[in-house]
Amino acid sequence: MPERIAIIGLGLIGGSVARGLRARGHEGVLVGCVRTPADADRALALGLVDEAGTDAAVAVAGADLVVVAVPIGAMADTLATIAPALAPAAAVTDVGSTKLSVIAEARAGLGERFARFVPGHPIAGTEHSGLEAGFAELYAGRRVILTPTAETDADALATVTGLWHGLGARVTEMGAAHHDEVLAATSHLPHVLAFALVDSLARMAERTEIFDYAAGGFADFTRIASSDPTLWSDIVGANRDAILPVLSRYIGDLETLRAAIEQGERAPLMDCFGRAKQARDRFTAARGG
Amino acid sequence: MPERIAIIGLGLIGGSVARGLRARGHEGVLVGCVRTPADADRALALGLVDEAGTDAAVAVAGADLVVVAVPIGAMADTLATIAPALAPAAAVTDVGSTKLSVIAEARAGLGERFARFVPGHPIAGTEHSGLEAGFAELYAGRRVILTPTAETDADALATVTGLWHGLGARVTEMGAAHHDEVLAATSHLPHVLAFALVDSLARMAERTEIFDYAAGGFADFTRIASSDPTLWSDIVGANRDAILPVLSRYIGDLETLRAAIEQGERAPLMDCFGRAKQARDRFTAARGG
Numbered sequence: 001m002p003e004r005i006a007i008i009g010l011g012l013i014g015g016s017v018a019r020g021l022r023a024r025g026h027e028g029v030l031v032g033c034v035r036t037p038a039d040a041d042r043a044l045a046l047g048l049v050d051e052a053g054t055d056a057a058v059a060v061a062g063a064d065l066v067v068v069a070v071p072i073g074a075m076a077d078t079l080a081t082i083a084p085a086l087a088p089a090a091a092v093t094d095v096g097s098t099k100l101s102v103i104a105e106a107r108a109g110l111g112e113r114f115a116r117f118v119p120g121h122p123i124a125g126t127e128h129s130g131l132e133a134g135f136a137e138l139y140a141g142r143r144v145i146l147t148p149t150a151e152t153d154a155d156a157l158a159t160v161t162g163l164w165h166g167l168g169a170r171v172t173e174m175g176a177a178h179h180d181e182v183l184a185a186t187s188h189l190p191h192v193l194a195f196a197l198v199d200s201l202a203r204m205a206e207r208t209e210i211f212d213y214a215a216g217g218f219a220d221f222t223r224i225a226s227s228d229p230t231l232w233s234d235i236v237g238a239n240r241d242a243i244l245p246v247l248s249r250y251i252g253d254l255e256t257l258r259a260a261i262e263q264g265e266r267a268p269l270m271d272c273f274g275r276a277k278q279a280r281d282r283f284t285a286a287r288g289g
Numbered sequence: 290m291p292e293r294i295a296i297i298g299l300g301l302i303g304g305s306v307a308r309g310l311r312a313r314g315h316e317g318v319l320v321g322c323v324r325t326p327a328d329a330d331r332a333l334a335l336g337l338v339d340e341a342g343t344d345a346a347v348a349v350a351g352a353d354l355v356v357v358a359v360p361i362g363a364m365a366d367t368l369a370t371i372a373p374a375l376a377p378a379a380a381v382t383d384v385g386s387t388k389l390s391v392i393a394e395a396r397a398g399l400g401e402r403f404a405r406f407v408p409g410h411p412i413a414g415t416e417h418s419g420l421e422a423g424f425a426e427l428y429a430g431r432r433v434i435l436t437p438t439a440e441t442d443a444d445a446l447a448t449v450t451g452l453w454h455g456l457g458a459r460v461t462e463m464g465a466a467h468h469d470e471v472l473a474a475t476s477h478l479p480h481v482l483a484f485a486l487v488d489s490l491a492r493m494a495e496r497t498e499i500f501d502y503a504a505g506g507f508a509d510f511t512r513i514a515s516s517d518p519t520l521w522s523d524i525v526g527a528n529r530d531a532i533l534p535v536l537s538r539y540i541g542d543l544e545t546l547r548a549a550i551e552q553g554e555r556a557p558l559m560d561c562f563g564r565a566k567q568a569r570d571r572f573t574a575a576r577g578g
Contacts, residue, residue, distance in 0.1 A: 024384070106323035114377050123504045144501060185490050186543075187504040190510045192546060193482060195565040200535075200542050200570035211572045213432060214475040215412045219508040219576065221479045227506075229562035233555055240550050246489075247547050253489050254540050257481060261529050266522055273518035274349040276484040280514040283500045287508065 001062030001166050002091070002159060003028040008056050008078055010034050010043050012062075013095045014069025015134025018048040020167040023136035027219040033059035034131070042131055050265055058083035061213055065159055073234035076188060079109030091156035093163070094120045097183060099147045099176035101238035118160040119147045119176060121183070122169060128225040140168035147176040147254065184242035191232050192243070194225040290455050291353030291380070291448060292317040297345050299323050299332050301414060303358025303382045304423025309456040309578035312425035312444040321350035321422070331420055340557035344350055346374035354448055357383040364391055368398030375402055379443035382407045382452070388436045388465035388471060390527035407449040408436045408465060410472070411458060416515040436465040466531075478539065480521050481532070483514040523536035 005021065007014045010032045018030055032049035033056045034040050040052035053059055060066045060082045070078050075096055085090065092110065096102040099119050106117045124142040126133065144164040148157050164171050172184075201210055236243060253272075260268035294310065299321045304481045307319055321338035321346045323329050329341035343347055349355045349371045359367050364385055375381065381399065385391040388408050395406045413431040417423065433453040437446050453460050465472075490499055525532060540563075549557035 026491065072498055089503045123502055125504065125506065127506070142504070147503065182499055182502050185493065185499050186507050190486065190507055193486065193543075194510060196542050196546055197482065197539065198565035198569050198572075199541050199561045202564055204474065210471055210570070211575065213412055213434065213471050215414065215431070215573065217414065217416070217513045218475050219572075220512045221483060221507045222507045222569050222572075225562075225565045225574065227531050227562075227566070229559055229566050232562050233558040235529050236550060236558055237553065237555055240553065241412065243391065244547065244551060247543070247550070250486065250489050251540060251543050251547065253485050254482075254536070254543075255389070257485055257535065258536050258540065261525055262294060264529065266526055269522040269525055270518055272488045273484045273514075273516075273521050275491055276487035276514045277516070279500070280487050280511050283487075283503065283508070284515065 001028065001162060003027055003052065004031065004063045004065075005029070005048065005163075006033065006059045006063035006066045007069055008032040008033045008059060008066065008082070009069035009071075009074075010039070010048055010052075010089065010131055010134070011069065012133040012138075013122065014067060015048055015131060016124075016136065016138035017067055017069065017163075017167065019134050019136040020139055022047070024166060024168070026166070031059045031063060039131060045133065046130070048134075055211060056081045061085050062087060062101050063090055066090055066092045067163070071228075071231045071234060071239050072096050072098060072101070073230065074103040076109055079106050083110050083113055084202040085184055086110075086116070091116055091118060091159040093120045095120060095158040097121060097187065097235045098192075098239040099179045103147070103149060103176055115151045115153045116156045118152055118156050119149075120160060120164070121145045121147075121179065122164070124169075127223055129203050129228050129231070137168070139164065142169050144169045144171050145179050146171060146173050147179050148173060149176070180239050180242040184239055188235060188239055188243050191224050191227060192236060192247065193250070194222050195229075195232070197248050198222050290315055290317065290451060293354075294438060294452075295320040295321065295322065295348045295352035295355045296338065296358055297322045297348060297355065297358075297371070298358035299328070299337055299420055299423070300358065300418050301422040301427075302346040302411065303356060304337055304420060305413075305425065305427035306356055306358065306423075306452075306456065306510070308423050308425040311336070313455060315455070320348045320352060322516055328420060335420065335524070337423075339419070345370045349379065350374050351376060352379055355379055355381045355444060356452070356526045359526050360389070360517075360520045360523060361385050361387060362519065365394040365398055372399045372402055375399075375405070380407060380448040382409045382449040384409060384411055385474065386410060386524045387528040388468045392436070392438060392465055403432075404440045404442045404443045405476050407441055407445050408438075409453070410434045410468065413458075416512050418517050418520070425513050426457070428453065431458050433458045433460050434468050434522070435460060435462050436468050437462060437466070462539050468516055469531040473528055474535050476527055477524060477532050477568050479517060481525060481536065482539070483511050484518075489509050521524070534542065
């Protein structure tokens with residue numbers, strides 16, 4: 001594990017990296033970069049890092065590994081800010097939910113250091129955010145997808161793979177475009193659907209009462225609608241090309257179901273619901289119940 | 290609490306009524322009716338009821354209270370079967386997720402006993418079903434909606450209200466049409482959306498891999514897609530008139546979001562996601578976190 005690790009952003013994702021490294025006995029220096037001096041004090045008080053500040057260029061100076069854990073919307077600026085301050089041998093990685101967009105930003109922002117950048121995405125999270133949201137075991141047993149390019153240095157890739165293994169995660173490599181398609185289907189689309197449903201219901205006249213009579217299934221279904229709106233607006237914008245086809249197909253599927261319901265046809269509902277239950281039950285079994 | 294209580298159907302909902310009555314010290318006789326002799330043996334072995342069989346008319350004979358806990362699709366037949374066997378003073382209730390349809394079936398099936406019928410719906414459940422799915426505390430602190438008609442006898446209503454209070458639930462009365470609209474929004478529509486999403490993804494070529502990279506948010510969002518397809522096809526069919534308008538509006542909302550995403554407009558996403566998070570967070574706070 002690298003001696004000096006800088007983590008830019010100590011929210012749910014970056015904070016969990018810091019807590020996980022601590023909990024698993026990392027003995028080097030952890031440097032955190034946050035948005036305000038008050039957050040820096042708080043991060044130190046929480047024991048998340050050894051050093052904390054608000055200047056990303058200062059944070060990465062001398063670091064062997066830099067984890068950029070900022071929202072997708074802040075990625076380009078952050079990468080451009082740290083580029084001139086990076087040690088030549090430093091490996092850099094990110095945790096963004098979209099990869100083609102981040103790779104383009106890293107190529108532009110990091111310039112000649114781009115080969116040291118390993119695009120990454122831990123498939124883990126909760127609907128919470130902020131300095132207090134992280135926990136040491138967030139990545140234990142979870143998947144991390146790395147999407148190295150043809151230019152990515154092998155030893156930077158090995159360093160970043162080692163980081164995630166050290167946090168208990170399972171690391172997979174795939175192409176960035178493929179990552180973006182898979183995540184559009186399993187994460188970005190569900191977030192859009194959940195946000196849209198809760199907003200749709202909240203705009204109904206009798207909204208207070210409606211939520212009064214919602215049960216546990218509704219709570220589960222809409223949990224991701226408590227996610228950060230700015231973060232998710234940026235993710236959807238950044239992965240637009242992959243999200244639009246799955247969203248369009250989904251709307252088409254709903255139109256088909258609506259027509260069946262309107263005409264009182266039961267078979268299309270049984271077919272759809274039955275296939276869905278089978279797939280969902282297989283998914284549950286694969287996750288170990 | 291009535292001395293002799295017949296429960297028709299001992300799945301998640303009926304089984305939890307039986308278990309809850311036992312756990313809370315009901316000292317009368319519980320009679321269960323299930324679909325097969327093997328299930329009757331199993332219900333007795335599990336200690337769910339004192340007597341079990343497969344003939345609903347036999348089960349209700351002499352009962353002071355009858356809880357019809359069969360799927361929506363079996364409601365009409367069940368009510369017609371028990372009508373001639375009901376004691377004149379017996380109160381009858383159901384647990385169906387739609388109320389206008391059940392009231393129509395009860396009026397037709399129960400005939401002159403219709404005034405003893407109290408339409409009911411406990412807002413509680415899980416995605417599981419079957420004899421083993423129930424648990425005694427399913428209704429503790431949860432809402433039960435009763436939708437009595439102008440013809441419903443006051444003492445039958447009091448008996449059924451007492452049943453649910455005895456199981457720890459909070460009882461609310463409202464009109465059946467209003468119930469159906471509220472539940473279309475908070476329960477029936479989300480089930481349709483979750484089934485449709487999982488089916489949509491399961492039909493993608495790379496489906497195995499897609500589910501491999503799904504995380505906790507996806508598991509929560511799609512939990513209700515593990516619900517029983519037959520039950521839910523019947524619910525959607527029975528509550529079609531209330532579901533169609535909310536489904537249509539939701540599809541319209543998705544079309545609006547899709548257009549915004551296509552045109553790279555960020556503001557409509559921020560507005561929708563922001564309103565949704567506010568509403569979802571209020572909902573969470575109202576549920577006590």
